[in-house]
Amino acid sequence: MAYMKPFQLKQGDTVGVVAPASPPNLENLGRGIQFLTKLGLTVKVGKNVAKRNGYLAGSDQERLEDLHQMFLDKEVKAIICACGGYGTARIAAKIDYKMIQNNPKIFWGYSDITFLHTALRQEAGLVTFHGPMLGSDIGREDTHPLSKVSFFQLFQPLPLSYTEELSPLEVLVNGPASGPLVGGNLSLLVSTLGTRFEIDTKDKLLFIEEVNEEPRVIDRMLNQLYMAGKLSATAGILIGDFHECLPKNLSLTSDEVIDHYLKLAKKPAIKGLQIGHCNPHIAIPLGAQATLDTVEKSIIIEPGIK
Template sequence: MMQPVQPKALQPGDTIAIISPAGATPCPPTNQPDAFAQGAALLEAAGFVVKLMPHAKNKHLYLAGTDAERLADLHAAFEDPTVQGILCARGGYGCMRLLDSLDFEKIGQNPKVLIGFSDITSLLLSIYERTGLVGFYGPMLTSNLAHGEPYSQAELFRLVQGQAPIPFNIPNRDAYHCFQPGIAEGRLTGGNLSLLAALCGTPFQPKTAGHILFIEDWHEKYYTLDRQFQQLKMAGLFDQIQGLLLADFSEIETEPEQELPAFLNALTSFLKVPVGFGFSVGHGEQTATLPIGCQARFDATQGILTLLESPVSFPKELLSV
């Protein structure tokens, strides 16, 4: 595992590039506002300059353009010296198709704030493990940033601008359930369950040992959750983790015989580390932002996740003020 690299904190006036490395954003119905315009207006109101990358609005089948187009936008955003942050438009599917072609050396030489979740899991984890770059598992432009709660927006901006006092308790609005009490410390890693399972057995399978693992998902059924948890277990993703935080599992098709908390508790009962369920990170209407690669403490008894270091760095001139 590489030494974590903190990207520079975003400042008012900085430019945020918008990329679509996965699925295409659906065209709005007639007389409905464009999600790109809504998201851009929100970023501009927060003091940022928005740069829409050339292929961000493309569509090719179920993807936001061809692999070459999506990859070109990602690389160009990292290389562009006028860009300080990179925000993904949405998830869907497509990031896994880019992993073999990613220029990790180029990305590592230009560390920047990179934000996304869901399908972006594979990008964030692969870049973190090969360059050390801390990534931000948070709301995206045309999904829950443009249409989400002010809570989601505020928590994202707080972290990427380095405005969170350290140590910092990530705020949680979900009902919390402690499965295994205790306190864990380690660097955060994880993301969407479907993507974590899909990466198993590939060269990009996440290295979770020594980390606090967080997992979220949505629109699943009990048997698909079970299958994917078994895959993670057999692939060794639960081996030597410090703790497990099950975040937002929204719109799950439940079974009448068992409530979701009891079901997830049973799925993770083999673990002997701190485990808890219920944290507002993921596909829900309101989502906090988790920095992958950041040192944290998880109090599973109380349901408190605390950042022990800043996920971003500051220029020397700002530190001396």
């Protein structure tokens, strides 16, 4: 299945900023917005982005309203998330996916945004971008230049090549694999199981990353994906950064846990991608066709824009 690609950006275009999960660090968000303006873009901030409702950036209705308004706004050509945290699953069932299908545009974020990536792809058929966000990544003073370079893929439809020039890669299971690239944060992928938005991994290249989870928790989540048939259904598996996923007591390591389940799945698999809660964080288009070559240790991904 070919998913719908949004149009590329050009100088002077307007991009919208939303916070569909937790409230962003406003100081970092300000620096992130400055980065977008330096790219020659005009920025429109959702009216509810600065609101707080405990661990949420405003009420469900307010966050949903900002998201809908940005897709409906004809001036807005891309939608960039301020941060992740928690909350996107709460609004997923209320989103107007037909409206989004009729107004396709670039949508960018990661972490808790994984739930929206999955929903937008499976319900609206839209290619979206798993990439560093304005408040939690780009606006930080120590942001790696490669994280910022990732945004350039929105301006020109060129394929993305991930090789060991970017980071050391380790092959866990040999073999070629190709298919649409799907996935994101492991916790969020597991949370889709049993819902209308359950992740479809059949004949897909599945990407997984995680942050701040002990190996036993990673074990539980990977075991659930495995028992649900999600790992064995894939064409291949890509492992990103498992940031600070360290044992607190005598334990298996997260690498040992990951290796165990990927070998059980018996699908071509590679790990070591600098994608996720890491610095640098390389952005990738989800839903775009991708090819894994374990001999060359490379992943080639088609452009996520047209």
